[in-house]
Amino acid sequence: xxxxxxxxxxxxxxxxxxxxxxxxxxxxxxxxxxxxxxxxxxxxxxxxxxxxxxxxxxxxxxxxxxxxxxxxxxxxxxxxxxxxxxxxxxxxxxxxxxxxxxxxxxxxxxxxxxxxxxxxxxxxxxxxxxxxxxxxxxxxxxxxxxxxxxxxxxxxxxxxxxxxxxxxxxxxxxxxxxxxxxxxxxxxxxxxxxxxxxxxxxxxxxxxxxxxxxxxxxxxxxxxxxxxxxxxxxxxxxxxxxxxxxxxxxxxxxxxxxxxxxxxxxxxxxxxxxxxxxxxxxxxxxxxxxxxxxxxxxxxxxxxxxxxxxxxxxxxxxxxxxxxxxxxxxxxxxxxxxxxxxxxxxxxxxxxxxxxxxxxxxxxxxxxxxxxxxxxxxxxxxxxxxxxxxxxxxxxxxxxxxxxxxxxxxxxxxxxxxxxxxxxxxxxxxxx
Ligand code: MN
Numbered sequence: 483x484x485x486x487x488x489x490x491x492x493x494x495x496x497x498x499x500x501x502x503x504x505x506x507x508x509x510x511x512x513x514x515x516x517x518x519x520x521x522x523x524x525x526x527x528x529x530x531x532x533x534x535x536x537x538x539x540x541x542x543x544x545x546x547x548x549x550x551x552x553x554x555x556x557x558x559x560x561x562x563x564x565x566x567x568x569x570x571x572x573x574x575x576x577x578x579x580x581x582x583x584x585x586x587x588x589x590x591x592x593x594x595x596x597x598x599x600x601x602x603x604x605x606x607x608x609x610x611x612x613x614x615x616x617x618x619x620x621x622x623x624x625x626x627x628x629x630x631x632x633x634x635x636x637x638x639x640x641x642x643x644x645x646x647x648x649x650x651x652x653x654x655x656x657x658x659x660x661x662x663x664x665x666x667x668x669x670x671x672x673x674x675x676x677x678x679x680x681x682x683x684x685x686x687x688x689x690x691x692x693x694x695x696x697x698x699x700x701x702x703x704x705x706x707x708x709x710x711x712x713x714x715x716x717x718x719x720x721x722x723x724x725x726x727x728x729x730x731x732x733x734x735x736x737x738x739x740x741x742x743x744x745x746x747x748x749x750x751x752x753x754x755x756x757x758x759x760x761x762x763x764x765x766x767x768x769x770x771x772x773x774x775x776x777x778x779x780x781x782x783x784x785x786x787x788x789x790x791x792x793x794x795x796x797x798x799x800x801x802x803x804x805x806x807x808x809x810x811x812x813x814x815x816x817x818x819x820x821x822x823x824x825x826x827x828x829x830x831x832x833x834x835x836x837x838x839x840x841x842x843x844x845x846x847x848x849x850x851x852x853x854x855x856x857x858x859x860x861x862x863x864x865x866x867x868x869x870x871x872x873x874x875x876x877x878x879x880x881x882x883x884x885x886x887x888x889x890x891x892x893x894x895x896x897x898x899x900x901x902x903x904x905x906x907x908x909x910x911x912x913x914x
Contacts, residue, residue: 483529484536486510492539493548500545507570508549515560523631530624531555537620547613550578554617557583581614582621615652622649623661626668642672666724674727681723684737696720696744699795703746703763703803710762712755718746745802749811753778756805760789763803767793770800778810886912 484492486509493500512531519527535551549571556562557579568576626645632638646669653662671678688695696718704716721729721743730737737743750756756778773792781787788806795801885905889912890897903910 483525483532489532489535489539489548492536493545496539496542497544500548504545504549504571504575505552508552508575511562511570512552512556515556515562517560519559521628521631522633523628527555527559530628533624533627534617534620537623538616541616543613543616546574546578547617549575550582550613551617551620553579554582554621555586558586578611578614578617581611582617585614585618586621616658619649619653619658619661623665626665629668629672638672642669645669646673663722663724667722670724670727677727678723681726681737685720685723685726685743688743695799699744699801700746703748706766707748707750707759707762710758712750712759712762714755714759715749716746718744720744744799745804747804747806747811750805750807752807752809756789756807759805760791763791763793763805767795769793773802778806884913885910 486506489509490500490502490505493505494502509532513528516526516528516531521527521530531552531554534554535548538547538551553562553567553571553575557564557567564576564580567579571579622645625641629638629641632641645665650662650665650669653659653665700716700718704714707714707716726737726743729735748759750759770792773790775790778787778789787810788804790802790804792800792802885903886897886900889900889903900912903912
């Protein structure tokens with residue numbers, strides 16, 4: 483757990499202007515408020531909000547977000563009140579903490595796909611300040627990291643399922659791929675322990691074949707292209723266990739048949755050199771039939787452009803290679819929070835929150851068809867009322883809907899027989 487001065491120092495390292503007082507006050511307040519509460523791990527409860535704040539400092543988030551992370555469970559789990567938080571930490575932090583508290587109150591019932599989809603939309607619509615969602619995602623990630631301490635298996639599985647269905651897709655949606663991958667890996671380990679064990683074992687065996695395989699193959703591809711006069715930037719990565727599992731399940735194939743356990747990306751100066759690089763790679767290694775895709779001549783609907791191919795590399799290892807120009811690459815990554823967060827230059831203190839503004843901009847003024855579609859959906863959801871049945875199922879109604887509409891949405895019989903309604907514990911007319 484980060485100590486108080488370490489946390490403050492960390493924020494100040496990327497944002498010298500950060501409000502030190504605010505962070506110190508939040509740290510002490512949260513520590514006192516959580517008092518002797520303990521986590522399932524036996525750690526003091528207080529370590530949880532601090533870890534969550536730590537995760538967000540890795541993304542170089544602003545002081546208000548970090549303070550919110552430190553305070554995020556105080557309203558729900560301690561005697562602290564929203565009024566008190568506002569008085570001590572100001573209106574912004576109070577609003578953010580309130581937003582996170584509201585998100586946490588929503589009990590997810592994710593028995594079917596539609597419910598999950600509804601809930602994701604709902605969470606997005608509720609997060610009018612994207613920072614609320616960022617804190618919530620970091621909160622969930624830390625809870626997943628400590629999931630194994632929970633003794634009740636059913637509870638662990640429910641949390642893992644919810645993470646897989648709701649939170650990992652949300653993280654993906656706003657481009658936080660590192661969060662998404664780790665959430666999926668941890669949830670997968672809980673939900674499919676045998677598959678997880680067998681895949682990670684295979685991945686380890688692959689690595690034993692020579693530690694730096696990815697680095698070796700990357701530099702081999704780069705050299706091959708540079709001998710042909712092409713200046714390429716080549717990077718490689720290993721797919722994470724859950725995405726391997728999903729591919730295996732989707733295509734009904736074994737681990738050995740899977741061609742993209744390792745994926746590489748070659749970035750070239752322009753479109754022409756992309757096709758040249760493709761030719762050179764195919765001449766050097768045989769391609770795997772049926773795996774070549776030309777998204778440059780036929781871009782994906784969301785505007786994505788790239789060449790995808792799989793080849794049989796030395797030692798009978800199949801690898802996937804994506805080839806794209808710098809411009810295509812920038813476009814593919816544009817709009818993705820993680821990308822900005824990771825590339826943000828430490829020496830530019832102003833840059834660290836710019837990506838949040840960019841993200842909000844994109845959510846507001848989407849350009850590609852897919853983004854636009856998402857944007858329209860979100861706008862659509864702002865005209866909606868979300869109501870829960872006593873069993874926790876989420877029902878969507880248009881704005882202006884009345885209690886009797888809700889009754890009919892639950893069941894025709896209920897609509898026919900309803901005699902009264904309560905909204906937020908207060909009696910209301912059925913039709914208004
Ligand atoms: Mn929490």
